Amino acid sequence: MLSEKKVVQMRTIQRLAVSAVVAAVMLGMAGCSGMSTQDKYTAGGAAVGAVGGAALGGGTLGTLGGAAVGGVVGHQVGKDKK
Numbered sequence: 001m002l003s004e005k006k007v008v009q010m011r012t013i014q015r016l017a018v019s020a021v022v023a024a025v026m027l028g029m030a031g032c033s034g035m036s037t038q039d040k041y042t043a044g045g046a047a048v049g050a051v052g053g054a055a056l057g058g059g060t061l062g063t064l065g066g067a068a069v070g071g072v073v074g075h076q077v078g079k080d081k082k
Contacts, residue, residue, distance in 0.1 A: 038078035045074020 002010075032040055049070015053062040 037081045038075065041074040041078025041081065042071050043074070045077070046071035049073070 032043065035043070046067045047070070050063050050067035052070070053064070053066015056062060057065065
């Protein structure tokens with residue numbers, strides 16, 4: 001059984017982690033405001049590919065490979081979008 005002090009520490013760490021993720025997402029969205037549609041598709045594809053590569057392949061190589069493939073796919077899909 002966890003002590004009350006440990007529970008409070010865990011909740012504090014969880015709140016900080018959620019706040020950091022929210023801040024990162026907001027900064028990322030602000031950074032994309034000047035991007036073309038094709039650039040946004042490329043970045044989105046790379047992000048999705050990286051997550052998929054990490055989940056399927058695990059490790060750095062799977063993540064980088066997934067990001068590369070996702071970026072290329074996103075770039076090609078974004079070509080026709082205006």
